[in-house]
Each structure stands twice: as structure tokens, then as C-alpha cells.
Amino acid sequence: MNEIALAVQNVAVAYGEKPVVTDVNMEFPAHQITALIGASGSGKSTLLRSLNRMNDEIATVTGQINFHGVDINRPETNVYRVRQQIGMVFQQPTPFPMSIYENVIYGLRLRGEKDRTVLDQRVEASLKQAALWEEVKDRLQTSAQALSGGQQQRLCIARTLATQPEIILMDEPTSALDPISTNQIEATLAQLKEQFTIIIVTHNMQQASRISDWTAYFEQGKLVEFKPTDQLFMNPSEQRTADYLSGKFG
Amino acid sequence: MQKAEKQDRLATGLILGLAGIAALIVISLVAYLLITGLPHVSWHFLTSSASAFTSGGGIFDQLFNSFYLVILTLAVAVPLALGAAIYLSEYAPQNGWTNALRLAIEVLSSLPSIVIGLFGYLVFVLRWGLDFSLLAGALALTIINLPLLTRACETALQQVPALQRQAGLGLGMPKWQVTLKIVLPQALPGILTGAILSAGRIFGEAAALIYTAGQSTVNVDYTNWNPFAPTSFLNPMRPAETLAVHIWKVNTEGLIPDAAAVSSGAAAVLILTILIFNLSARGLGNYLARRLRK
Amino acid sequence: MENWHTYLTGASKERQQERRGRWLTSLALLVIGALVVTILLFLIAKGVRLFTTGEGKLTEFFFSPTWAPGAGVFGAAPMIVTSLIVTVVAGLIGLPFALAVALAVTEILPPVAKKLLQPVIELLVGIPSVVYGLVGLTVIVPAVRQLVGGTGFGLVAAVGVLYLMIMPTMTSMAIEALQAVPKQQRQASAGLGATRWQTIHRVVLPAARGGILTAMIFGMARAFGEALAVQMVIGNAAIMPTSLQSSAATLTSVLTTGMGNTIMGTAANDALWALALVLLAMSLLFNLGMRLVTKKG
Numbered sequence: 013m014n015e016i017a018l019a020v021q022n023v024a025v026a027y028g029e030k031p032v033v034t035d036v037n038m039e040f041p042a043h044q045i046t047a048l049i050g051a052s053g054s055g056k057s058t059l060l061r062s063l064n065r066m067n068d069e070i071a072t073v074t075g076q077i078n079f080h081g082v083d084i085n086r087p088e089t090n091v092y093r094v095r096q097q098i099g100m101v102f103q104q105p106t107p108f109p110m111s112i113y114e115n116v117i118y119g120l121r122l123r124g125e126k127d128r129t130v131l132d133q134r135v136e137a138s139l140k141q142a143a144l145w146e147e148v149k150d151r152l153q154t155s156a157q158a159l160s161g162g163q164q165q166r167l168c169i170a171r172t173l174a175t176q177p178e179i180i181l182m183d184e185p186t187s188a189l190d191p192i193s194t195n196q197i198e199a200t201l202a203q204l205k206e207q208f209t210i211i212i213v214t215h216n217m218q219q220a221s222r223i224s225d226w227t228a229y230f231e232q233g234k235l236v237e238f239k240p241t242d243q244l245f246m247n248p249s250e251q252r253t254a255d256y257l258s259g260k261f262g
Numbered sequence: 263m264q265k266a267e268k269q270d271r272l273a274t275g276l277i278l279g280l281a282g283i284a285a286l287i288v289i290s291l292v293a294y295l296l297i298t299g300l301p302h303v304s305w306h307f308l309t310s311s312a313s314a315f316t317s318g319g320g321i322f323d324q325l326f327n328s329f330y331l332v333i334l335t336l337a338v339a340v341p342l343a344l345g346a347a348i349y350l351s352e353y354a355p356q357n358g359w360t361n362a363l364r365l366a367i368e369v370l371s372s373l374p375s376i377v378i379g380l381f382g383y384l385v386f387v388l389r390w391g392l393d394f395s396l397l398a399g400a401l402a403l404t405i406i407n408l409p410l411l412t413r414a415c416e417t418a419l420q421q422v423p424a425l426q427r428q429a430g431l432g433l434g435m436p437k438w439q440v441t442l443k444i445v446l447p448q449a450l451p452g453i454l455t456g457a458i459l460s461a462g463r464i465f466g467e468a469a470a471l472i473y474t475a476g477q478s479t480v481n482v483d484y485t486n487w488n489p490f491a492p493t494s495f496l497n498p499m500r501p502a503e504t505l506a507v508h509i510w511k512v513n514t515e516g517l518i519p520d521a522a523a524v525s526s527g528a529a530a531v532l533i534l535t536i537l538i539f540n541l542s543a544r545g546l547g548n549y550l551a552r553r554l555r556k
Numbered sequence: 557m558e559n560w561h562t563y564l565t566g567a568s569k570e571r572q573q574e575r576r577g578r579w580l581t582s583l584a585l586l587v588i589g590a591l592v593v594t595i596l597l598f599l600i601a602k603g604v605r606l607f608t609t610g611e612g613k614l615t616e617f618f619f620s621p622t623w624a625p626g627a628g629v630f631g632a633a634p635m636i637v638t639s640l641i642v643t644v645v646a647g648l649i650g651l652p653f654a655l656a657v658a659l660a661v662t663e664i665l666p667p668v669a670k671k672l673l674q675p676v677i678e679l680l681v682g683i684p685s686v687v688y689g690l691v692g693l694t695v696i697v698p699a700v701r702q703l704v705g706g707t708g709f710g711l712v713a714a715v716g717v718l719y720l721m722i723m724p725t726m727t728s729m730a731i732e733a734l735q736a737v738p739k740q741q742r743q744a745s746a747g748l749g750a751t752r753w754q755t756i757h758r759v760v761l762p763a764a765r766g767g768i769l770t771a772m773i774f775g776m777a778r779a780f781g782e783a784l785a786v787q788m789v790i791g792n793a794a795i796m797p798t799s800l801q802s803s804a805a806t807l808t809s810v811l812t813t814g815m816g817n818t819i820m821g822t823a824a825n826d827a828l829w830a831l832a833l834v835l836l837a838m839s840l841l842f843n844l845g846m847r848l849v850t851k852k853g
């Protein structure tokens with residue numbers, strides 16, 4: 013068994029009075045890609061956002077989320093440091109209105125890094141990891157908002173990589189993109205797991221089976237089944253999982 | 263069927279007729295102000311001091327005072343309004359306190375400027391001992407402009423997409439940084455537009471000033487750049503009659519023989535300045551928004 | 557990272573920044589809130605002094621038609637009535653014109669008319685009230701003198717000035733109200749064979765009723781609180797008006813002329829602050845009315 017990057021115990025999430033995720037227990041293996049699948053509205057995004065405290069002020073999250081033996085779901089947690097270690101990429105690309113270069117080093121700059129060579133190196137390394145370097149290396153100083161949607165999303169991945177987190181959370185990062193850009197990003201992810209732990213929400217089962225090592229199936233806020241991807245797809249142990257995979261909903 | 267069409271034609275005629283009359287009134291109003299005013303606007307008029315009893319005076323001091331008051335007021339009002347707007351837009355929880363504070367701003371916006379002027383007289387001029395001064399006037403005008411400015415800033419902040427904030431937070435930035443570095447630059451065009459429109463209002467305000475900034479201008483020295491010197495033109499503690507107050511005063515006191523000429527000239531200058539404020543608010547807003555998108 | 561616990565729960569620059577930012581901005585908002593409370597408290601405290609010192613009586617203040625501060629008689633009824641008359645008349649005359657322009661622009665004329673008119677309306681909204689007062693003094697007062705006789709100063713001139721002053725604001729708010737009515741509703745009505753007037757009359761106006769009413773109240777509130785423009789043309793005689801030509805005085809005009817001529821702490825001065833309190837209360841009532849109308853939609 014692998015090393016564990018993040019362990020979730022008895023986690024429940026509610027928006028106001030309305031419980032949306034209930035009693036989730038799971039361990040995310042390090043340096044692997046874990047996919048969260050399930051029908052829309054089953055609470056995948058809600059759970060994902062709880063993992064790096066992005067649900068603060070939006071929802072009530074109870075239970076434990078252990079990261080390096082520390083429960084980060086406690087009031088005394090330094091959420092900024094948590095998010096620096098557990099980064100997030102969103103469904104819609106969100107480049108800031110500034111140059112490509114400035115976008116990539118944004119997090120670093122705010123942490124006080126001023127050394128030009130360090131910044132340059134990090135920009136190049138991150139863009140290479142996100143498989144965007146070749147396309148933009150000659151126009152790093154131009155506006156990031158002029159890039160195509162797929163390029164913008166890879167830029168956002170690079171921006172997260174540049175802060176050197178341990179874990180990257182992705183919420184349907186390709187659902188707003190065309191098939192070619194989707195392929196490029198999927199190829200990128202396969203490279204990234206050498207260095208990072210990746211947790212990705214997708215409603216696309218093919219995508220989950222193509223890229224992930226582990227898959228968790230959710231239904232109505234509950235974790236139904238969590239297994240290595242090939243086992244889950246070939247040989248689900250729960251009838252509900254099998255129904256979902258074969259397209260029989262409800 | 264026939265009847266409905268007849269009615270339609272009648273009503274359309276009536277609406278267009280009334281609208282035409284309104285447009286005619288308005289056009290003749292603006293034309294009248296410019297036609298009677300502009301001939302009096304000369305270089306001499308703009309650059310010489312007003313005279314107390316004789317004709318031939320200018321409006322230089324009043325013009326300067328108006329602009330200086332705009333700057334002083336915005337220097338106090340913008341940070342305050344922006345701070346409050348940031349709190350309301352980014353931090354404020356949904357609770358009774360927030361609603362009460364929103365209500366307070368709403369109440370403030372409904373107070374007539376003469377009432378604010380009297381409050382300023384009572385508190386700034388008398389109680390704080392600021393006397394009739396630019397500073398007292400600026401504080402009164404700050405109060406008047408806070409509601410509109412706060413609303414303009416809050417609207418501008420709200421127009422920045424929530425996704426931009428999420429992205430910043432996801433990088434581990436505190437909300438304050440996200441607000442300053444990501445949200446504020448994108449809201450800047452809207453904030454500037456609001457500030458410039460406020461500037462126009464400040465420029466034309468008179469009722470709040472007659473008992474705060476005062477109705478007279480002492481002799482000031484335009485070469486003395488030390489704002490603490492009593493005669494310096496930059497001294498915020500000196501009484502200062504603005505252009506709008508001047509128009510009111512020469513007409514109600516009637517001490518100068520050419521009151522009509524002076525006030526219509528001053529009114530033309532006032533209108534043109536406000537027109538420039540309006541146009542530049544629009545132009546600058548558009549320009550910045552376009553540059554941001556590039 | 558040896559000690560994850562310290563790292564993940566310890567203090568950091570970000571925490572400090574966040575605390576400072578929240579503190580700073582909430583302070584700005586609290587200053588504004590405190591300011592409003594202070595203004596209200598001060599004006600109330602000053603406003604009731606006339607009655608608490610026993611110099612004036614409430615019934616006399618609200619119902620006596622005689623305002624003679626020198627003689628110790630403080631009847632504010634003339635000013636209250638005058639303020640209400642000029643405001644209501646200006647609002648009632650202004651509304652049809654404002655509505656006509658708004659309807660012409662949104663329902664009848666081609667879009668280019670709106671494009672041309674918008675900056676003009678914006679400019680008119682921005683024209684300072686003393687300028688409207690000046691127009692009153694140089695155009696309306698002489699015209700009234702010609703047409704009606706007398707000095708020309710008085711209620712008619714004040715109504716004229718206020719009408720000019722609030723029309724642009726009312727127009728621009730009426731345009732907004734009409735534009736908020738969804739296009740589909742107009743198309744649906746036209747699709748059923750309604751003429752333009754029938755659509756306006758049965759669909760657009762009812763849907764925009766709340767907004768139009770708000771525009772009118774907003775305009776009247778501005779008129780009620782306007783000081784200098786009115787003071788310049790109304791003649792400033794604090795007597796109960798007997799006809800539309802007569803000279804009169806509003807709450808604001810008496811405040812404008814009186815405050816500089818009385819000494820703080822005297823009964824005559826306290827009486828002015830009592831007028832200011834009435835003005836304040838009326839402004840709040842207008843605001844309340846607007847809120848009620850908006851809430852009802």
C-alpha cells in the first residue's frame with residue numbers, strides 16, 4: 013500500500029441546515045491520481061473544496077482531515093498555509109488580468125520572492141510541467157487573457173504548480189474545454205503525479221478510467237465505493253456503482 | 263379596431279408632444295445659460311479676483327477654492343468610502359449589524375445638504391473650532407458624498423467575477439491580498455468613474471458650504487506653498503467661498519453692480535466644468551476598462 | 557518540513573494581513589455608521605431644545621400661522637405648508653413630462669434618440685441647484701412678474717425652479733424603470749395584436765409602476781430638501797401663503813437666511829434647529845415611502 017497524502021475521517025458538509033455530504037471516510041494515496049465521480053449534485057465539488065478549506069464561510073464542515081498527521085479542519089489551522097500546500101484548479105480557467113509571466117509567479121511574489129533568476133526558473137519549470145512552455149515562451153509578457161481556453165487552463169495549472177504544493181485539487185478542469193485541449197491536459201496530469209498528489213473531480217467516466225489510479229464513486233453525498241480504478245470499473249462490488257457505470261441512473 | 267388605432271395615434275402624439283415641450287424647455291435652458299454666460303467668460307474673468315463693490319471682478323479665487331475643495335473632500339471621502347465598500351462587499355456577514363449599517367448609509371443619502379451643512383456648522387465650525395474653513399467644508403461635503411461613493415465602489419467591486427477571488431484564495435492568498443491585488447485593480451475603472459462624478463457634485467454644491475467653508479475669501483498668497491502659513495493658498499484652515507456659493511451670494515446680496523454678468527459667467531464656467539467631469543468620467547472609465555481587458 | 561503541526565497551525569504574515577485588512581475596512585464602515593448616529597443625535601438634541609426650555613410649545617409650533625421669532629412666537633405652519641405645496645406641485649407637474657420623455661425614448665423613438673439624450677440628461681442631473689436658482693432669478697421671476705403681476709418672487713417661481721431641477725432626475729429614473737420591463741412582455745402583447753399605446757397602457761406602465769412612483773418620490777424629496785435655489789426666488793416672507801403669487805418661505809429658505817442672523821442658544825436660534833429637525837424627519841419619511849414602494853414593486 014502507498015503512502016497516504018490526505019486522510020478524511022467522518023467528514024460531513026452542510027450548507028446551512030442542508031446536509032450535502034455525509035460521513036465520508038477515505039485515504040488519498042500520495043503520488044497518485046484519485047478521481048471523484050458521481051452524478052451531478054452528488055457532493056463531489058463540495059467535498060473537494062472542503063479538503064483545502066475553500067468552504068470556509070460557505071459551508072459547515074465537520075470531521076477530520078489529516079494532513080501530515082495534523083487535522084487541518086480545525087479553527088486554529090492556518091488556512092493560507094494549508095492552501096499553499098494543497099492547491100486548487102477550477103472548472104473555469106481564471107487567469108488574472110496581467111501577463112503570462114506575472115500570472116505564473118503570482119503566488120511566489122506574494123510570499124516575498126524577489127530574486128529574478130529564481131522567478132525566471134520557476135516560470136520556465138512550471139510552464140514546462142504544465143506543457144505550455146513551447147507555446148508561450150516567446151510571449152511571456154503578453155496578457156494571459158489573450159490565450160485560448162485550453163492554454164488558459166494550463167496556465168492556471170502552472171500557476172498552482174509554481175507555488176509547489178504537495179497536493180493539487182482539480183474540479184472538472186476540462187469540462188469547459190474542447191477535446192484537443194482536454195487531451196493535452198490529461199497528458200500533463202500523467203506527468204505531474206511523479207511530483208504531486210492529484211485529486212480530480214470529473215463527471216466524465218471515460219476520463220476517470222483513462223487518467224486515474226484510484227476512483228471514488230459518490231451518490232447523494234455518500235461515498236459508495238473507493239478502489240483502484242481498474243477494479244472499480246471492471247469489478248464494482250456495489251450494485252449502485254455498477255448501475256451508474258452502466259448508465260442506469262436512479 | 264379602428265378606435266384602438268385612433269387612440270394609439272392620439273396617445274403617441276400626446277407623449278411626443280409633452281416630450282417635445284420638455285426637450286424644448288431643457289434645450290432653451292442650457293442655451294440660455296451658455297448664451298448669457300459665455301460672453302462674460304474671458305481670460306481676465308478667469309484669472310482676476312472678485313471685487314467687493316465695483317464691477318469688473320473675476321472669479322479666480324472662487325474657481326481655485328472649488329477645485330481645492332474637490333481635492334480635499336475626495337482625499338477624505340474616497341478612502342473612507344472604499345474601505346466601507348470593501349468591508350460590505352468582501353467581508354460583511356449576513357446579519358443584523360450589516361443591515362443596520364446599510365440602513366445608516368441609506369439614511370445619510372436621504373438627508374438634504376442644508377441639513378448636513380448645519381450639522382457641519384454645529385460640530386466642525388463651532389464645537390471643533392475649525393471656524394469657517396476649507397477643512398470644515400471638506401468634511402461636510404465628505405458626509406454628503408459618502409453614500410454615493412460607497413455605493414459606486416461596492417458596485418464596482420461586485421462586478422469583478424467571483425471566480426477571480428476563488429483563484430486567488432486557492433493560491434493561499436488571504437482575502438485582504440486578493441482584494442487589494444486582484445479585485446481592486448479590476449474594479450478601478452468603476453471606482454474612478456464614481457469619484458469623478460462625486461467631484462462634479464462637490465464642485466456645484468453650495469447649500470452645505472455657506473455655513474462651513476464660509477462665504478468670504480481672505481486675501482491669499484498664491485506663491486506661498488506652505489500649507490501651514492495663514493496666508494498660503496493651500497492652507498485648509500482659511501475660509502473659502504466657492505464658485506457655486508459665489509453665484510448665490512452675489513445674487514442675494516447684490517452689492518456689485520454687474521452681479522448678473524458675473525453670476526451668469528460663473529454659471530457657464532460651472533456647467534462647462536461639470537460637463538468636463540462627466541465626459542472624463544465616461545472616457546476614463548472606458549479607457550481603463552479597455553486597457554484591463556488587453 | 558520537520559514540524560508540520562507548527563507550520564500548519566502557526567502564525568504567519570498572511571494571518572496578520574488578513575486581520576489588519578478586516579479591521580481597517582470595518583473601521584471605515586463603523587466610522588460612517590457612527591457619523592450617521594451622531595448627526596441624528598445632534599440634530600434631535602438641538603431640535604427639541606425649543607420645547608424643553610419652554611420657549612416654544614409643540615401645538616403652537618405645528619399649528620400657529622405666525623412666525624415671529626423676535627416676539628417669541630414660533631409657528632412653523634407657514635413653512636411646513638409652503639414646503640409641502642411647492643414640493644407636491646413641482647412633483648405633479650414634473651411627472652407627466654418626465655414620463656412622456658421616458659416613454660418617448662424607450663417605447664417610441666429609435667434607439668439613437670436615447671443615445672443622444674442620455675448624456676444631456678446626465679448633464680442636467682449634474683447641474684448645480686444654484687444654477688437653477690439663477691435661472692429662476694433671471695428668467696422665471698421676470699416672466700411671472702410680466703404674466704401674473706406683483707414682484708414675481710413667490711410660490712410660482714419656486715415651483716418653476718424646482719420643476720426644472722427635479723425633472724432630469726425623475727426622467728432618468730423613469731427611463732430606468734421602463735427599461736427594467738422585459739422585452740418579451742412587450743413582444744407578447746404586440747403579438748396578440750395590441751397597439752403600441754395598448755401595450756404601454758396595459759403592460760409596460762403597470763409593470764413599471766413601482767419604479768415610476770419611486771422616481772416621483774425621489775424627485776419630490778430632492779425638491780423638499782433644496783435650499784438655495786428656492787431661497788433665491790420665493791421672496792422669503794414667513795407667512796402663510798394665500799395665493800400662488802404670494803411671497804412665502806420654506807423650511808429650507810428660513811434656515812438658509814436665518815442661521816447666520818441668530819445667536820446660538822437663543823430661542824430664535826433654537827426655533828431654527830426645530831425647523832431643521834422637521835426637515836430631517838420629512839426627508840426620512842420620503843425615504844421610507846420610497847422603500848415601501850420599492851418593496852411592493
Ligand SMILES: Nc1ncnc2c1ncn2[C@@H]1O[C@H](COP(=O)(O)OP(=O)(O)O)[C@@H](O)[C@H]1O
Pocket residue numbers: 027032050051052053054055056057058059070
Ligand atoms: N454554495 C452553495 N450553497 C448551497 N447549496 C449548494 C452550494 N453549492 C452546492 N450546493 C448544493 O450541494 C449539492 C452538491 O453540490 P456539488 O458539491 O456542487 O455537487 P457535484 O460537484 O457533485 O455536482 C447540490 O445539491 C447543490 O445544489
Ligand SMILES: [Mg+2]
Pocket residue numbers: 056057058183213
Ligand atoms: Mg461540481
